[in-house]
Amino acid sequence: MATINDNYLKLKAGYLFPEIGRRVTAFAEANPDAKVIRLGIGDVTEPLPEACRTAMIQAVEDMGDRASFKGYGPEQGYAWLREKIAQHDFQSRGCDIDASEIFVSDGSKCDCGNILDIFGSNNSIAVTDPVYPVYVDTNVMAGHTGDANEKGEYGGLVYLPITADNHFTAQIPTEKVDLIYLCFPNNPTGATASKEHLQAWVDYARSHGSIIFFDAAYEAFITDPAIPHSIYEIEGARECAIEFRSFSKNAGFTGTRCALTVVPKTLTAKAADGADVELWKLWNRRQSTKFNGVSYIVQKGAEAVYAPEGQAQIKALVSFYMENARMIREQLTAAGLAVYGGVNAPYVWVQTPNGLSSWDFFDKLLQTCNVVGTPGSGFGAAGEGYFRISAFNSRDNVEEAMKRITAAFKQ
Amino acid sequence: MATINDNYLKLKAGYLFPEIGRRVTAFAEANPDAKVIRLGIGDVTEPLPEACRTAMIQAVEDMGDRASFKGYGPEQGYAWLREKIAQHDFQSRGCDIDASEIFVSDGSKCDCGNILDIFGSNNSIAVTDPVYPVYVDTNVMAGHTGDANEKGEYGGLVYLPITADNHFTAQIPTEKVDLIYLCFPNNPTGATASKEHLQAWVDYARSHGSIIFFDAAYEAFITDPAIPHSIYEIEGARECAIEFRSFSKNAGFTGTRCALTVVPKTLTAKAADGADVELWKLWNRRQSTKFNGVSYIVQKGAEAVYAPEGQAQIKALVSFYMENARMIREQLTAAGLAVYGGVNAPYVWVQTPNGLSSWDFFDKLLQTCNVVGTPGSGFGAAGEGYFRISAFNSRDNVEEAMKRITAAFKQ
Incomplete structure (x- = not known):
């Protein structure tokens, strides 16, 4: 009888990104008119450099x-x-x-x-x-x-x-x-x-x-x-x-x-x-x-x-995403959230407000603002109480997402 | 102390293709004017289909x-x-x-x-x-x-x-x-x-x-x-x-x-x-x-x-290599060698003549005909006494290689 590598059975079934996908799909089906903005997965969005x-x-x-x-x-x-x-x-x-x-x-x-x-x-x-x-x-x-x-x-x-x-x-x-x-x-x-x-x-x-x-x-x-x-x-x-x-x-x-x-x-x-x-x-x-x-x-x-052209083009690409990161960082701070990162990295790490768990904040942001991020607890136990927002998106999407979050969280 | 995967140390150092490369390089350096034809590695040579x-x-x-x-x-x-x-x-x-x-x-x-x-x-x-x-x-x-x-x-x-x-x-x-x-x-x-x-x-x-x-x-x-x-x-x-x-x-x-x-x-x-x-x-x-x-x-x-165009183009590509295989098979047979394969596969498997070992035949073919093949023993102990010739090459190279082998082996 052929046997399997039993170590695979130790893996937790709910890998982070599939679980996010499941919740977003369920929300989108229940709210077909909502314009969901995804700042979850760290995937780039802008065209490949011409060079x-x-x-x-x-x-x-x-x-x-x-x-x-x-x-x-x-x-x-x-x-x-x-x-x-x-x-x-x-x-x-x-x-x-x-x-x-x-x-x-x-x-x-x-x-x-x-x-x-x-x-x-x-x-x-x-x-x-x-x-x-x-x-x-x-x-x-x-x-x-x-x-x-x-x-x-x-x-x-x-x-x-x-x-x-x-x-x-x-x-x-x-x-x-x-x-x-x-x-x-x-x-x-x-x-x-x-x-x-x-x-x-x-x-x-x-x-x-x-x-x-x-x-x-x-x-x-x-x-x-x-x-x-x-x-x-x-x-x-x-x-x-x-x-x-x-x-x-x-x-x-x-x-x-x-x-x-x-x-x-x-x-x-x-x-x-x-x-x-x-x-x-x-x-x-x-x-x-x-x-x-x-x-x-x-x-x-x-x-x-x-x-040289390639170097100039990737520099512009990085600057574009870092401008997104700056906007996210500044506007979430202005909305009263405690934020880290986003200065030398394309990720902004947000402390969830009011002691919300990472997944509760995920659900709240999805329901209230139709914005998708990544629950910090998905990255490990010490990520509980944090939330990752990615700067990899279009300027329009970042601006719109920040507008919605500001409206929802600013006192 | 970090440890290695000791199983890697069981691997035999002389992997087949690097050893072939070593011998061909040594031969080419000693014989700079020889036009070596490589029918060894199973690598394609013809342009990628237009589709x-x-x-x-x-x-x-x-x-x-x-x-x-x-x-x-x-x-x-x-x-x-x-x-x-x-x-x-x-x-x-x-x-x-x-x-x-x-x-x-x-x-x-x-x-x-x-x-x-x-x-x-x-x-x-x-x-x-x-x-x-x-x-x-x-x-x-x-x-x-x-x-x-x-x-x-x-x-x-x-x-x-x-x-x-x-x-x-x-x-x-x-x-x-x-x-x-x-x-x-x-x-x-x-x-x-x-x-x-x-x-x-x-x-x-x-x-x-x-x-x-x-x-x-x-x-x-x-x-x-x-x-x-x-x-x-x-x-x-x-x-x-x-x-x-x-x-x-x-x-x-x-x-x-x-x-x-x-x-x-x-x-x-x-x-x-x-x-x-x-x-x-x-x-x-x-x-x-x-x-x-x-x-x-x-x-x-x-x-x-x-x-449809892609299907037609890969069919032509396969036919091209299979025509090479047919030529190799027929001409080696005519030269008195016992050959197998090459009918439903791009590889011709040759029994080495006169009880030569696979590597001895490799050396002989390289020295005499300036043609590179693959010693059968490199594929396992039961491959000893055999030799692989690949049909993946240009028509010119296959024709020239067969001409040289025929001249060397035909009685």
């Missing part, structure tokens, strides 16, 4: 001629893209990252999950709370946790609360953890990490032989020049960190699909016999065996991001 | 307008593509497969490896020998095997030899196996499976509660109308089989990246408590959590395959 489109059309045309046709590409990505990424995203900031350490992929979500393939099953794992659910769920699937308790916390994971009480800065653990997920600018809280805070994490990781999974999917939204964009801006990070990046949010690639993972060649972890094994070699083997590279056409689109 | 290119250019343009812009799509693929696949590839052949059972992905290689995520670690696993190395290597990585012996066979796997002695038809095992990998038309031998043979497998799987992983990546190359294209043409397969398909070989998508996996909703496997669990739900959860869907642009290209 990317031009490059992709050229790439499709390349495919029409035997001489320029591309079959299987390197599983790690084309050298011309890896080199531009290494140069523009890392070397230009003083990060000692080589093109060969860049692995181009079809998504950060995939990479964040797949990276566990190369690690042992006996590692202790730390996540912030609230947290991007994929980090937790992929560990559950891989059998790294026990069951969930009534708050949704899985046994065996170390949860590091990030709330207004600690200024959304996770305390460095006193216990030993082997794998640490950090996401800055943070999804969902919009918080950032200073150089000093990241240095403390890197120092911890190096002294404990831990590996940091650093998710920098939102680095393009940093406006404060003092805040690091990459973990490799921190001394010693090449010895302890893997970084995830994406074209989804800076260049609007959520539906086009391109991302990258950086695995420095100086990174090692322990084999059962105590030997130090290069993680780069394992990840390279993993990707060569279980992945076949990103579409040539999409990689050409990603490359165009680094040309 | 696909036209659709992709339109899709890129859709991305340039806010109204038609596409962000995150369904992780399972767009309904318009899943419906066309279900209808054209399955329902039209009498297979009872619904669009909701189709999962669009970025590659069959990925799916063949990732599918193991949803299965338990205690399943016994059968592969044919020779076999597509990804099936074996992903099981090694997942910890489903012991170490490799000197022939490259991993402990714990059940190897089912397919050679000229048994007409390349794997014998149904007498022992119990839970997961069975079948690939027809076969890579690397070019053999096919009759309806009766597949029925025997399905009957075995149903009576043992086993699951068949059916890789149909080469189904478009079937010329004999009696040979099934899908495992679901076999009575009872909905209860025991997952099928993998790809646009790589029929539509030339090796560099464009689109594939699909079929998981019928009637398929179950056992949980530890003995309950029957629907595999569709587990795979859906796996894909929703660890994958973010295929690029909208690429899915539009795949959809165009099903339009």
Whole structure:
């Protein structure tokens, strides 16, 4: 008899976004005339930059001629893209990252999950709370946790609360953890990490032989020049960190699909016999065996991001969403709500008023304002009492949503 | 201390294609004037069908307008593509497969490896020998095997030899196996499976509660109308089989990246408590959590395959490669070699002459004819004494390669 991976049965059935979808659909069916505005999921809305489109059309045309046709590409990505990424995203900031350490992929979500393939099953794992659910769920699937308790916390994971009480800065653990997920600018809280805070994490990781999974999917939204964009801006990070990046949010690639993972060649972890094994070699083997590279056409689109026109266009795109974030932040504050984030991140993290639970506030906002956000408790137990509003939408929708919320909440 | 997945250390360092690359590079450096023809790797060479290119250019343009812009799509693929696949590839052949059972992905290689995520670690696993190395290597990585012996066979796997002695038809095992990998038309031998043979497998799987992983990546190359294209043409397969398909070989998508996996909703496997669990739900959860869907642009290209022009164009593409296969088969036969396959598959499987080992024949062909093929032993111990020649190349290259081989081998 074939057997299943029983760990899947530990997963809570009501994943956050399907549950939101269910409630919104039910509301829309009961209120067919309501114009619902969705500021829930972090999905971009504005057109793909022209530079990317031009490059992709050229790439499709390349495919029409035997001489320029591309079959299987390197599983790690084309050298011309890896080199531009290494140069523009890392070397230009003083990060000692080589093109060969860049692995181009079809998504950060995939990479964040797949990276566990190369690690042992006996590692202790730390996540912030609230947290991007994929980090937790992929560990559950891989059998790294026990069951969930009534708050949704899985046994065996170390949860590091990030709330207004600690200024959304996770305390460095006193216990030993082997794998640490950090996401800055943070999804969902919009918080950032200073150089000093990241240095403390890197120092911890190096002294404990831990590996940091650093998710920098939102680095393009940093406006404060003092805040690091990459973990490799921190001394010693090449010895302890893997970084995830994406074209989804800076260049609007959520539906086009391109991302990258950086695995420095100086990174090692322990084999059962105590030997130090290069993680780069394992990840390279993993990707060569279980992945076949990103579409040539999409990689050409990603490359165009680094040309001067591409750089100007993604800068304008990021500025557009950040202006949305500023409006959301200021108008919710004026309406009397306590808000965080939204300065160096496209997410505004709202404290629910009057002690409402996250889901009660969700329902209230949906019923009263016909606006959809994301309940903070969906990101973890310590997200209870918070609510995420995304700046990824049209200007009209943001303006209209803020008008409705102001009318409903302003005393 | 973070630890690695020690199973990776069991993998043999010299993966087949890198070793071929190493030898070809060394030869080319020593013989800079030699015009090497590569009939090794199964990569397509001809332009992408015009229908696909036209659709992709339109899709890129859709991305340039806010109204038609596409962000995150369904992780399972767009309904318009899943419906066309279900209808054209399955329902039209009498297979009872619904669009909701189709999962669009970025590659069959990925799916063949990732599918193991949803299965338990205690399943016994059968592969044919020779076999597509990804099936074996992903099981090694997942910890489903012991170490490799000197022939490259991993402990714990059940190897089912397919050679000229048994007409390349794997014998149904007498022992119990839970997961069975079948690939027809076969890579690397070019053999096919009759309806009766597949029925025997399905009957075995149903009576043992086993699951068949059916890789149909080469189904478009079937010329004999009696040979099934899908495992679901076999009575009872909905209860025991997952099928993998790809646009790589029929539509030339090796560099464009689109594939699909079929998981019928009637398929179950056992949980530890003995309950029957629907595999569709587990795979859906796996894909929703660890994958973010295929690029909208690429899915539009795949959809165009099903339009009348697309159908005509891929038919011409397949015929082109099959004419190559016919030439290879006939000319190698005329040169006195024993050849198999190449009738319903783009691979010709050659018995090495004079008892040469697969690698010795590789070296001889490279040195004498400057032609690159793939040593059969790279696909498994029972592939020793065989050699794979791929029909994926230009007509000129195939003609020139055959001329050289004929001159070298004809007595």
